[in-house]
Amino acid sequence: KVLGDNGKKLKAFGRQIAAFVEEEGVHEEMQEFVNPLADLGEKVTKLTTELGMKGFGNADEVGAAAVDYLRVCGHLVFAYLFARMARVALNKQGSGDPFYTAKLATARFYFAKLLPETAMLIRSARSGVKPLMEMDEALF
Incomplete structure (x- = not known):
């Protein structure tokens, strides 16, 4: 799904994260x-590029990495949302509200x-297709 639009939607989300990081990164708390969050954003960008390049040579490479890759992307979303939640909670510190x-x-x-x-x-996403495909079908 991500590679289908050449990462267009992921790049847009990345810009949203980068803006948040730039705005909030100046605050020590x-x-x-x-x-x-910023570190993971950079890693996801790099991993996306790597998988896209591998996929040009062998489409099975993308499939082999799909589950791990989507979980990493899910963590990027959660990290962004938890960071935003932390910002709100820090603003409300001292309110006495548990x-x-x-x-x-x-x-x-x-x-x-x-x-x-x-x-x-x-x-795991970078491990490639070989560990999945090298086992002979007869072994199943």
């Missing part, structure tokens, strides 16, 4: 959110415990 305290804690949990999965997913 947002560093724990915007730095990993809702915002919980939102900030949830965002911190996501960035510390779930977002790191992307390193494994990116590595």
Whole structure:
């Protein structure tokens, strides 16, 4: 789906993320959110390019990476939304409302415990088609 429009929709989303990172990156309290978000955005751009190039040579390369790649893209969406949620919660700090305290804690949990999965997913997406296709059909 991403490669079908040459990444047009993903690039538009990337610009939205970049604008948020630029705006919020100047605030010390947002560093724990915007730095990993920006890093993942760059990694997704690079991975998308790599997979697109591999796909020109062998369409099965794209299929082999699809699940991992889509999970990485999902994390990019979640990271962006959790960073935005953290911004709102930080603005409401001191309000005494436990809702915002919980939102900030949830965002911190996501960035510390779930977002790191992307390193494994990116590595798996880059592993290529060979591990999937080299097994002889008769072995099944």
